[in-house]
Amino acid sequence: MNCRSEVLEVSVEGRQVEEAMLAVLHTVLLHRSTGKFHYKKEGTYSIGTVGTQDVDCDFIDFTYVRVSSDELDRALRKDALRNSGGDGLGQMSLEFYQKKKSRWPFSDECIPWEVWTVKVHVVALATEQERQICREKVGEKLCEKVINIVEVMNRHEYLPKMPMQSEVDNVFDTGLRDVQPYLYKISFQITDALGTSVTTTMRRLIKDTLAL
Amino acid sequence: METDINSQDRKDLDKFIKFFALKFNLAIKDIPEVTHEAKKALAGQLPAIGRSMCVEISLKTSEGDSMELEIWCLEMNEKCDKEIKISYTVYNRLSLLLKSLLAITRVTPAYRLSRKQGHEYVILYRIYFGEVQLNGLGEGFQTVRVGTVGTPMGTITLSCAYRINLAFMSTRQFERTPPIMGIIIDHFVDRPYPSSSPMHPCNYRTTGEDTGVTYPSVEDSQEVCTTSFSTSPPSQCVFTVTKAHFQTPTPVVTDTLRVPMAGLAFSHQLSSSRLSYQPAALGVGSADLAYPVVFAAGLNTTHPHQLMVPGKEGGVPLAPNQPAHGAQADQERLATYTPSDGAHCAATPSSEDTETVSNSSEGRASPHDVLETIFARKVGAFVNKPINQVTLTSLDIPFAMFAPKNLELEDADPMVNPPDSPDTESPLQGSLHSDGSSGGSSGNTHDDFVMIDFKPAFSKDDILPMDLGTFYREFQNPPQLSSLSIDIGAQSMAEDLDSLPEKLAVHEKNVREFDAFVETLQ
Numbered sequence: 199m200n201c202r203s204e205v206l207e208v209s210v211e212g213r214q215v216e217e218a219m220l221a222v223l224h225t226v227l228l229h230r231s232t233g234k235f236h237y238k239k240e241g242t243y244s245i246g247t248v249g250t251q252d253v254d255c256d257f258i259d260f261t262y263v264r265v266s267s268d269e270l271d272r273a274l275r276k277d278a279l280r281n282s283g284g285d286g287l288g289q290m291s292l293e294f295y296q297k298k299k300s301r302w303p304f305s306d307e308c309i310p311w312e313v314w315t316v317k318v319h320v321v322a323l324a325t326e327q328e329r330q331i332c333r334e335k336v337g338e339k340l341c342e343k344v345i346n347i348v349e350v351m352n353r354h355e356y357l358p359k360m361p362m363q364s365e366v367d368n369v370f371d372t373g374l375r376d377v378q379p380y381l382y383k384i385s386f387q388i389t390d391a392l393g394t395s396v397t398t399t400m401r402r403l404i405k406d407t408l409a410l
Numbered sequence: 411m412e413t414d415i416n417s418q419d420r421k422d423l424d425k426f427i428k429f430f431a432l433k434f435n436l437a438i439k440d441i442p443e444v445t446h447e448a449k450k451a452l453a454g455q456l457p458a459i460g461r462s463m464c465v466e467i468s469l470k471t472s473e474g475d476s477m478e479l480e481i482w483c484l485e486m487n488e489k490c491d492k493e494i495k496i497s498y499t500v501y502n503r504l505s506l507l508l509k510s511l512l513a514i515t516r517v518t519p520a521y522r523l524s525r526k527q528g529h530e531y532v533i534l535y536r537i538y539f540g541e542v543q544l545n546g547l548g549e550g551f552q553t554v555r556v557g558t559v560g561t562p563m564g565t566i567t568l569s570c571a572y573r574i575n576l577a578f579m580s581t582r583q584f585e586r587t588p589p590i591m592g593i594i595i596d597h598f599v600d601r602p603y604p605s606s607s608p609m610h611p612c613n614y615r616t617t618g619e620d621t622g623v624t625y626p627s628v629e630d631s632q633e634v635c636t637t638s639f640s641t642s643p644p645s646q647c648v649f650t651v652t653k654a655h656f657q658t659p660t661p662v663v664t665d666t667l668r669v670p671m672a673g674l675a676f677s678h679q680l681s682s683s684r685l686s687y688q689p690a691a692l693g694v695g696s697a698d699l700a701y702p703v704v705f706a707a708g709l710n711t712t713h714p715h716q717l718m719v720p721g722k723e724g725g726v727p728l729a730p731n732q733p734a735h736g737a738q739a740d741q742e743r744l745a746t747y748t749p750s751d752g753a754h755c756a757a758t759p760s761s762e763d764t765e766t767v768s769n770s771s772e773g774r775a776s777p778h779d780v781l782e783t784i785f786a787r788k789v790g791a792f793v794n795k796p797i798n799q800v801t802l803t804s805l806d807i808p809f810a811m812f813a814p815k816n817l818e819l820e821d822a823d824p825m826v827n828p829p830d831s832p833d834t835e836s837p838l839q840g841s842l843h844s845d846g847s848s849g850g851s852s853g854n855t856h857d858d859f860v861m862i863d864f865k866p867a868f869s870k871d872d873i874l875p876m877d878l879g880t881f882y883r884e885f886q887n888p889p890q891l892s893s894l895s896i897d898i899g900a901q902s903m904a905e906d907l908d909s910l911p912e913k914l915a916v917h918e919k920n921v922r923e924f925d926a927f928v929e930t931l932q
Contacts, residue, residue, distance in 0.1 A: 228509050261516045341517040348510040352557030
């Protein structure tokens with residue numbers, strides 16, 4: 199099974215970065231979260247209810263829907279803030295994975311099954327008028343991105359099977375109290391305009407290879 | 411359609427589709443009215459092949475214009491997926507589809523409009539079954555396929571078609587342009603596609619938000635419109651007319667404004683800016699049932715009529731929009747006026763005496779055929795009298811074209827009463843005649859003039875002893891300046907001419923003094 203990969207690109211102003219990224223993250227996680235599973239006897243389970251709420255962006259003319267889970271929101275904000283607001287190109291990856299138990303001494307394997315990559319190009323604007331135009335344009339772009347996300351989600355491609363109670367932690371993140379998203383991790387890659395990311399990637403590859 | 415689906419799965423599938431149509435596993439707050447309407451529309455059935463469930467979102471302005479914004483369509487086609495598991499896969503996919511629906515609803519242009527709805531416009535919804543009707547979305551509408559879910563009975567598809575051409579809205583609806591003459595006429599627009607389901611407002615913001623205007627939960631959309639778009643304050647002359655009223659000659663008048671009838675009482679006329687004047691030369695006369703309400707008028711649109719003449723305060727007289735676009739019977743009309751040249755002499759009731767004089771002299775100077783016009787006197791409100799058409803040749807009286815030829819009708823007219831203070835008018839009438847005839851003097855004017863009790867705009871009664879209306883009446887017709895009267899002027903002119911040589915002689919005698927004076931100035 200190959201990992202499904204989707205790439206989204208947005209150009210935003212510095213102060214819009216956090217909101218744009220949260221909008222994408224929340225929209226994806228809205229589709230990749232369920233209510234908490236409540237397992238019963240005889241191998242059956244019931245699914246809790248998930249609430250939703252609207253989030254109005256302050257720096258973008260845009261509103262998105264997120265899961266009504268403050269815990270999840272806090273976790274995502276912490277990740278989104280790691281991205282700097284300076285000029286340049288930033289890349290955020292939201293990876294959904296499954297854990298595969300391995301025998302000792304090997305650690306559990308993380309097998310990604312879906313990766314969302316958001317490339318953020320940060321621009322600096324000089325005048326207020328440009329910023330106002332940017333507000334509207336970025337809003338429209340994000341609307342398109344939401345439509346793209348929804349189209350991908352509804353292709354109904356591979357999704358992990360619903361696990362037994364003993365294996366639920368291999369598929370879902372059960373650490374949150376009110377929602378149960380698929381296991382995910384967020385990583386960032388920040389480069390400057392010159393695109394030195396290739397160098398850092400190569401360096402990392404060599405290091406990892408040597409570490410093994 | 412033959413399927414291998416068992417009865418339990420079938421039951422589950424129906425349940426899931428019904429829940430999807432109404433409400434699914436997400437914690438979506440139910441709005442009782444919407445649930446009720448949806449259930450009513452479903453009427454115990456489910457979306458099926460050829461029977462799509464459509465939700466139409468439209469916008470309706472306070473002026474009565476409406477526009478479809480988007481149409482959500484839940485369809486089912488014949489493509490079956492027999493392998494799929496109902497209780498697990500279909501359930502999860504329908505749940506995903508509902509989440510996608512939530513996400514997409516915030517992305518369409520209608521969402522931003524719905525957040526700003528209030529006094530200027532409201533967003534309405536309508537649920538119907540059958541063929542989806544996309545014609546109202548304008549050109550170039552976009553379609554988003556939100557998602558599909560295959561089931562053993564068929565494939566469910568949810569799509570949204572939304573309008574992108576909002577140009578009509580941006581240039582007209584959202585600009586705060588006040589009505590030209592403070593006239594507000596509410597119309598109810600007929601839907602282009604008549605359907606059994608009425609429109610309902612979408613006013614369902616969650617608690618904690620400033621909802622602004624809240625609408626009563628009513629079933630009938632007409633009532634919603636009525637309560638949503640209120641008319642102007644009672645002191646203004648405002649009508650609320652439904653389309654039905656066009657068929658009857660008695661519009662609802664919310665003000666006590668009555669109309670003086672005759673043209674000779676021209677200078678008396680009080681009409682405020684709200685009253686509209688329509689010269690007969692414009693050739694009004696078509697039986698235009700789309701003709702909007704006319705103020706204080708015994709409205710009979712089948713006859714050409716002339717409304718009361720604006721008075722000194724009136725400034726620019728107005729006439730309602732001509733029925734060039736009479737097809738839009740439902741649209742609001744604002745009173746605008748484009749006088750034709752032939753009637754301009756009649757159409758300029760100036761508040762200045764000098765202008766009045768000049769106009770009337772113009773009228774007299776112009777060829778008589780210009781003054782020959784079709785004059786149709788308008789019957790005042792609440793008067794059960796037929797309108798008469800009178801043709802006049804030029805009379806040697808000012809404002810002759812407004813003088814009714816037949817005064818008997820006016821005498822019998824219950825609305826016509828002698829004015830309280832006609833004396834101020836006589837000098838005006840008399841002074842305008844070069845031959846000194848007083849053809850147009852008091853007698854006719856008294857008979858024709860109807861002194862009415864009117865309430866000027868924005869005035870408040872019983873607050874001051876001298877309110878705006880009283881002030882207006884008292885100072886409306888000041889006496890003519892003596893220096894402007896032609897007779898006196900003519901006499902003084904003759905005297906001046908006679909005395910001119912003497913004056914010249916005196917001036918010549920004092921030439922040196924004058925020169926010295928001029929030098930001091932330099």
